Amino acid sequence: MSNSSLSPLPATDRPDVAARLRDALIGAGFTADGLLDLLGAPAYAALARSETVPALRATRGDTPLEALVRLFLLQQPVAHARVADALPVDACLESGWLVRAAPDAGDDLAATVDVRPYGGPGGEDWFIVSDLGCAVGGARGIGSHGEGVVLGVGGASTTLAGITVRNPVASVLDLGTGSGIQTLHATRHATRVTATDVNPRALHITALTLALSGAPAADLREGSLFEPVRGETYDLIVSNPPFVISPGARLTYRDGGMGGDDLCRALVQQAGERLNEGGFAQFLANWQHVEGEDWPDRLRSWVPRGCDAWIVQREVQDVTQYAELWLRDAGDHRADPAEYQARYDAWLDEFEARKVRAVGFGWITLRRTGAAEPSITVEEWPHPVEQPLGDTVRAHFERLDYLREHDDAALLAGHFRLVEEIVQEQVGLPGAEDPEHVVLRQNRGMRRATKVDTIGAGFAGVCDGSLSAGRILDAIAQLVGEDPVLLRDRTPAQIRLLVEQGFLEPAG
């Protein structure tokens, strides 16, 4: 692995220095809120897009906070005396958080890593460590940094952190830890966290992220996929893997080095036997849409035995969009045009050879269950959702259990409640007496919308948990003059769908 252009990292055996540095950073207001106050929303947002000019302009003053932003976020040398105002400078130099800047830079100091404040979900002041200039995934072209470069927090990282089910558990595995963001989240609700990575630099950086965030240390193990945890099982497995489908393994953080979408498939297939009963495995993934193959079937075939699955396709790109996205991510668009063209060609050759027409992006959640009939849902939902979604994911699987345990007769005997913040929309011609169709819409979680008939809408509206579903249908039948037996016969399918999609919840 070529890491030649990467700088030496701070020592991990000086937790005392990490703790002092942490205190100093927080003391100076180097926190997510402090940065927002100092930079203002536009410069703060620009920084999250890897654009540094607005932040450089906002830090021309001489406060300790401005010095820290320049050092740790903008990779600017800062005079020794100014750094000494903000940090335990000798200890930071000794343990490698800081170095003397170039020999011709006087007594200026520079940071060895990027340190980015990151607000934890409980208001914690956390810090994400990553390689210099790599705090944000790919936006400025990461190609020149060497293949073992460790990135900070990107959109994929926060998506996975948001959809993760946060039950208090004994054990979590974060596979492909990178900067350590998923591990950091897991330390809040797990007794034991194991973080693995094929890149030893990532394990080193994860240790720094945890120490600087004041979080408990994790069990760090080097190796590919499940190799470092052979024979062990977990209550929760999370992975934002190197899911990019590419014609070669160039960048460890994104190219899995296996053909096509084989790495994601292997991850999903092997996760089943690494899960404890009732445990969740949650992945971000990319998958191929292959000519002549149904993509949901392809994904269903990945689900290991003994697991329920919920697979959500969030986006689809055709092969040209996909190749361009990752060529830009690597900064290839800035290379010599002939080189760019050759790389683009190689990407399309690879897709052509595999008969790939498009690539899907999405989330895969498995839950290990003893159920004889596993439930596998594969769906497309490209619309905005409300993060964090962890509770929604957990509730999805709880509803599956309920539906599996209740046949139609039991469903009719059941009591249901309309979930909060659901509205009804009626669509039809202006002035028409009856709507063409009725849509129920969630304002929370997945923000689903589903078409129902007037019976379904009426039924949902009455569900407050007091009457059984059957009794409500009998009353509706009387009201609309329909045979109650027929209505009881045909409605359970609609009730099942409304429960499955989270519009109705079993009461009590």
Ligand SMILES: C[S@@+](CC[C@H](N)C(=O)[O-])C[C@H]1O[C@@H](n2cnc3c(N)ncnc32)[C@H](O)[C@@H]1O
């Ligand atoms: C996209 S990054 C995700 C980093 C971090 N977990 C996050 O959510 O931001 C993928 C990580 O997987 C690691 N990786 C690549 N190939 C791997 C493999 N075969 N086994 C385990 N980890 C791997 C990379 O080094 C990188 O740190």
